[in-house]
Amino acid sequence: MDAALSLPFAPQAKRLNVFERYLSLWVLLCMLAGVLLGLAWPAAVGFLREIEFGAGSHINLPIAVLIWIMIIPMMMRVDVSSLRKVGQRPRGLLVTLFVNWVVKPFSMAFFAWVFFQHVFSIWLSPVEAEQYIAGCIILAAAPCTAMVFVWSYLTDGDPAYTLVQVTVNDLLMLVLFAPIIGLLVTGTSSLLVPYAVLWYSVLAFIVIPLFLGMALRMWLVQRYGTTWFEQTCLPRFASVTITALLLTLVLIFAFQAENIVSKPWHVALIAIPILLQVYFNASLAYWLMHRVRVPHAVAAPGALIGASNFFELAVATAIALFGAESGAALATVVGVLVEVPVMLSICTVCNRTRDWFETDPTFRPSVS
Secondary structure (H helix, E strand, O other), X not given: OOHHHHOOOOOHHHHOOHHHHOHHHHHHHHHHHHHHHHHHOHHHHHHHHHOEOOOOOOOEHHHHHHHHHHHHHHHOOOOHHHHHHOOOOHHHHHHHXXXXXXXXXXXXXXXXXXXXHHHOOOOOOHHHHHHHHHHHHHHHOXXXXXXXXXXXXXXXOOHHHHHHHHHHHHHHHHHHHXXXXXXXXXXXXXXXOOHHHHHHHHHHHHHHHHHHHHHHHHHHHHHHOHHHHHHHHHHHHHHHHHHHHHHHHHHHHHHOHHHHHHOOOHHHHHHHHHHHHHHHHHHHHHHHHHHOOOOHHHHHHHHHHHHOEOHHHHHHHHHHHHOOOXXXXXXXXXXXXXXXXXXXXXXXXXXXXXXXXXXXXXXXXXXX
């Protein structure tokens, strides 16, 4: 981080790399490429769709490999030693955990149920409505990890505190992700959640990547030092992670080509409840941070964590539970589509309301 971080109105576009800055554009292009691929070569796409780890596992092998390439570098950011700092300023962390695990999944389930079962019911079949509800719930049950460091950076967030928030959320996902999905999906629809597949997804896409990422982090830090790891190693993975994400989207939209061509407006319908719950949770978290009098360097990242999602995990779980061609998978992908422009708008609001918060005398942006 450099001295420009102390300027609340510094141009945001200069702070993002080309992948991050235009992620929504890349997602749109991947949607188009995937649909064209699915229509042009349906036999080849069908073959890829059928490749699984084992009969009945519901884990698509090509997508699973790409998901691992995405998730493991993200988990390398998890620093368990940062948990020693939890007790230093607990109020911001408590607000983050409350919004992420008590409010966010349930508010998303409510918004999705209202819109898909009632407001949009004349345009959706009951099966489509239930699939979209399930996808939105899965999306909301996965708190943001890697991308939140970008959002924290854009708002001059305290990087050490952001790391604590992300680490605690990642560890809580080990035990809360599956029960919340099972409870809310079965409670808002007639869909049956295959719990064996759900727990297998947690093992495959949270437990194993988390421990591999933490092990790689420890080994690389011990061998090359923290400075090299954070300033040289992690940035090298950024383009690899985003590339794997985009290739995953190409496959997903290739698998969904027929559905999308026949119902293109469904993407817009899905985006509406997702947008509402994102702004609702960001506003709630930011207001609560203000009420408990935490500094802006903690409040802004906390609000952004409460708004954004670990969409890579959500996509993988939706595919494992309901299939790559399902409406649930499509709903999680729409979350990717709206993520960047929405989060940038929240960053702008946080930067413009910096004077609402007290100055934290213990926080000093580092100067290169």
